[in-house]
Amino acid sequence: MNHSQLFENIVARRSFLCIGLDSETGKIPPFLSDAEDPVFEFNRRIIDATSGFAVAYKLNVAFYECNGLKGWISLKSTLDYIRKNYPGILVIADAKRGDIGNTSKLYARAFFENMSFDAITIAPYMGEDSVGPFLAYEGKWVILLALTSNKGADDFQYHNENGTRLFERVLAVSQKWGSKDNMMYVVGATRAEMLKDIRKIVPEHFLLVPGIGAQGGSLEEVAEFGMTNKCGLLVNSSRAIIFAGNSTDFDKAAAEKAAEVQAEMERHLAGRNLI
Amino acid sequence: MNHSQLFENIVARRSFLCIGLDSETGKIPPFLSDAEDPVFEFNRRIIDATSGFAVAYKLNVAFYECNGLKGWISLKSTLDYIRKNYPGILVIADAKRGDIGNTSKLYARAFFENMSFDAITIAPYMGEDSVGPFLAYEGKWVILLALTSNKGADDFQYHNENGTRLFERVLAVSQKWGSKDNMMYVVGATRAEMLKDIRKIVPEHFLLVPGIGAQGGSLEEVAEFGMTNKCGLLVNSSRAIIFAGNSTDFDKAAAEKAAEVQAEMERHLAGRNLI
Numbered sequence A, B: 001m002n003h004s005q006l007f008e009n010i011v012a013r014r015s016f017l018c019i020g021l022d023s024e025t026g027k028i029p030p031f032l033s034d035a036e037d038p039v040f041e042f043n044r045r046i047i048d049a050t051s052g053f054a055v056a057y058k059l060n061v062a063f064y065e066c067n068g069l070k071g072w073i074s075l076k077s078t079l080d081y082i083r084k085n086y087p088g089i090l091v092i093a094d095a096k097r098g099d100i101g102n103t104s105k106l107y108a109r110a111f112f113e114n115m116s117f118d119a120i121t122i123a124p125y126m127g128e129d130s131v132g133p134f135l136a137y138e139g140k141w142v143i144l145l146a147l148t149s150n151k152g153a154d155d156f157q158y159h160n161e162n163g164t165r166l167f168e169r170v171l172a173v174s175q176k177w178g179s180k181d182n183m184m185y186v187v188g189a190t191r192a193e194m195l196k197d198i199r200k201i202v203p204e205h206f207l208l209v210p211g212i213g214a215q216g217g218s219l220e221e222v223a224e225f226g227m228t229n230k231c232g233l234l235v236n237s238s239r240a241i242i243f244a245g246n247s248t249d250f251d252k253a254a255a256e257k258a259a260e261v262q263a264e265m266e267r268h269l270a271g272r273n274l275i
Helices: A003-013 A030-034 A038-053 A068-085 A101-114 A130-135 A166-174 A189-202 A221-228 A250-270 B003-011 B029-036 B038-053 B068-085 B101-116 B128-135 B168-176 B189-201 B218-227 B250-271
Strands: A017-020 A056-060 A090-097 A119-122 A141-147 A183-187 A206-209 A233-237 B015-018 B056-060 B091-097 B120-121 B141-147 B183-187 B206-209 B233-237
Touching: A003 A250, A017 A038, A017 A090, A030 A038, A030 A166, A030 B038, A038 A250, A056 A068, A056 A206, A068 B068, A090 A101, A090 A141, A101 A119, A101 A130, A101 B038, A101 B233, A119 A130, A130 A141, A130 A166, A130 A233, A130 B091, A130 B189, A141 A166, A141 A189, A166 A183, A166 B233, A183 B168, A189 A206, A189 A221, A206 A221, A221 A233, A221 A250, A221 B056, A250 B015, B015 B038, B015 B250, B029 B056, B038 B250, B056 B068, B068 B091, B101 B120, B101 B128, B120 B128, B128 B141, B128 B250, B141 B189, B168 B183, B168 B250, B183 B189, B189 B206, B189 B218, B206 B218, B218 B233, B218 B250, B233 B250
Parallel strands: A017 A056, A017 A233, A056 A090, A090 A119, A119 A141, A141 A183, A183 A206, A206 A233, B015 B056, B015 B233, B056 B091, B091 B120, B120 B141, B141 B183, B183 B206, B206 B233
Antiparallel strands: none
């Protein structure tokens, strides 16, 4: 999937919602514990209920890796389920990997060959050769951390050399490694005021924006400062949607919450005459 | 294991060698392919042959993750084998993880509870809350990326604010998060000339130094510029040791190579009157 195809999907679905399947075992409805794979069963029902409102699902690998082998099975089953039943939807591995070139090749093989993710989040600290191997896959995406939504973003991401903050250098330098068709950037919704500066450096690239909802970011501001004439945004919501309910109709509660977010997104897309 | 205990092990073994079990399936001797778990069988024989020359083993997770579930089984079997048979040896997960606080907690659980690694490498880009959850485990270590051995290190790690380069800021700021008993730093051997500057900021912390051998770093220089009066160094060698041979006596070839490195290390330790 390239930049244009992603925009077409956004227009068709009238949504730029990415749903984060942060399906922590301790937080899924207790009645699911009898299922053979409770996490997959939870995900399957969430996906069936919400897929009409989203263009992407994001699986943060930590939530699966912490369950050992069982967790990797849940992760793979979920990915395969989306692939089979909802082929147009982008599936992101939120893995924040990154190592020396030779080693990154193996991570790329893990996520793009052994598993068929469309995109993976990567930490930029180790530079170009840690990212390159992922960009070698046609039709796949690297989503590079630029300005994250957490408090710790302040520790290093604003480190300022002659007016260029580190996250701005990451944006500027990394653009030479790929294109708007295979690179996106993570920019936290809690930093929405920075989107104006960020759009000066990456006017067209898609941004994956976490931090709406539980972390306090505002969709209104993100759309105002971050939206391009091809949308250019995937806004992620995890807990606020997937844990909207906790009883047997948790999937219905999630769908209602996803529909609300989608409706707000539709208004923003319409306001820019993109749909 | 704390700073003093690690130094005691170094003195007892007359070595500060960390052996990297970068056991790529395509590179292990072909005759092992009949084993039930060829990667584990390779590791087991390498460990049995080399454990007398090393104080630590490092398992880069990419080399296992790329084999899917089988790979995670090889990783866990190797870890458990070292734990059971060589209890004094430090085992490092070279995972370069790091996420927002809530999510890092789950990675910490994966590597420190579900698996019993002593230490994990972490990427610093997301700051304090991405590292804190790992430091909450008594007796475990965070090994934070500071100045890596690869070419891409030049892209961002030297970003310079008023004379402070990013890797120096990482060293300075992160020291407040933990102590020399639960934090180490990755400093590539290919950057040995920087060790003088680094020792001004972290005079006592252990440094994990990759890049000797295949990547071209010099043990001589690393010892000269990086060694403290408690050694303060774990120098990693991976391919040069584990792939020293490729026939049925590959383990003997690895042991010979490890013994050579250990002998050089012993000279450096003796030269500083540490043994």
